[in-house]
Each structure stands twice: as structure tokens, then as C-alpha cells.
């Protein structure tokens with residue numbers, strides 16, 4: 001029975017390593033996912049900011065053409081002033097010219113405001129482009145690392161699988177069946193655990209003294225009465 005227990009311990013070690021390799025694979029692909037989602041987010045923010053700049057430029061141009069039109073009207077009105085004899089009409093036209101000038105100066109102020117906003121947005125976009133460049137460089141580097149690590153992990157998993165098959169061939173059918181059954185019942189943790197100084201290393205509860213004595217004989221498979229894992233005696 002001692003050799004069967006040793007095989008079970010080896011099988012358990014294979015399972016532990018397999019699952020840590022798989023967890024590592026999962027974590028490296030998550031690292032890439034994280035980078036790629038910040039890349040997408042930055043691209044979206046750049047698109048939004050560029051659209052905003054375009055909109056501000058359109059507004060700026062439309063204000064510019066309003067001012068030009070008003071200037072033409074002001075010029076025409078000023079020319080007409082010379083030919084007007086009626087005082088009331090003259091005053092009305094003067095008022096109209098003043099109104100147009102006031103409108104133009106308000107429009108000019110808005111244009112300055114748009115220019116400032118465009119300037120800010122352009123600076124923001126440039127900074128985001130720079131950040132995007134960094135993220136894209138990181139992605140390239142990370143892709144290489146992930147490639148290498150994935151290949152190594154895949155190779156190791158294959159080796160572990162071969163070892164598992166080899167071990168499974170040496171184990172008695174009912175022992176293997178019990179191992180698989182206990183393993184399927186463990187949501188977390190191992191199916192085969194050592195007992196050291198009467199403490200089960202699956203649940204960290206003491207096993208009864210009588211059972212601890214029997215366990216040291218290594219003559220049959222025993223289960224922890226508390227966590228139902230397969231236990232074996234391990235000297236401290």
C-alpha cells in the first residue's frame with residue numbers, strides 16, 4: 001500500500017502544478033486584455049476629442065463668416081449715411097451700424113473662446129496620442145512575453161499530462177477511482193494531504209490519536225474524518 005500512497009502523492013503534485021500553470025496562463029492573458037482595453041479606451045477618447053475640435057472649428061468658421069457679412073453691411077450703411085438728409089433716418093442708420101459693430105465684437109470674443117478651447121483640446125489629444133504610443137509599445141512587448149510563456153506553459157502541461165498517464169498506469173483501479181472521486185468533491189484544495197503531528201493539512205484539524213497511530217502503518221488508505229480527504233502520514 002505504501003507505493004500506492006506514494007503514487008497518489010505524486011498524482012496530487014502533478015495536479016497542483018497543472019493548476020498553477022493554468023492559473024498563470026490565465027493571469028498573463030488577463031494582463032494583455034487589460035492593456036488592450038486601455039488602448040481601446042484611449043482610441044475612443046481621441047476620436048471624441050477630435051470630433052470636438054472639428055465642431056469648434058466649424059463654429060469658429062461660421063462666426064468668421066458672420067463677421068465678414070456684418071462688415072460688408074456696416075460699410076454699405078456707412079456709405080449710405082452720406083446720402084441721407086433726414087435726421088431721423090440718419091440716427092436710425094447710425095444706431096443700426098452701432099448694433100452691427102456690437103454684434104461683431106461679441107462674436108469676436110466667442111471666437112477667441114473657441115480658439116482657447118481648440119488649443120486645450122489639441123494639447124489633450126497630443127498627450128493621449130503619446131500615452132497611446134506607450135500602451136501600444138507595452139502591448140507589443142507583452143505579446144512577446146505572453147507568446148514565450150504560453151509556449152513554455154503548454155510544454156509543461158503536456159509533460160505533466162504524460163506523467164499523469166504514467167502514474168495512472170501504475171495505480172490500482174479502485175485507488176485511482178477514489179482519488180478522482182475525492183478530487184471532484186474538492187472545490188478548492190487537494191484530494192491527498194499529509195498529516196503531520198496528528199494535524200490534517202487539508203483542514204488543519206487534529207485527527208483522533210488512535211487513527212493517527214494506525215495511519216503511521218501506511219497499510220491502507222484512510223480519510224480525514226473532518227474534511228474527507230485522503231490522508232497519509234508525513235514525518236516532521
Ligand SMILES: [Zn+2]
Nearest residue numbers: 200203224227
Ligand atoms: Zn482534514
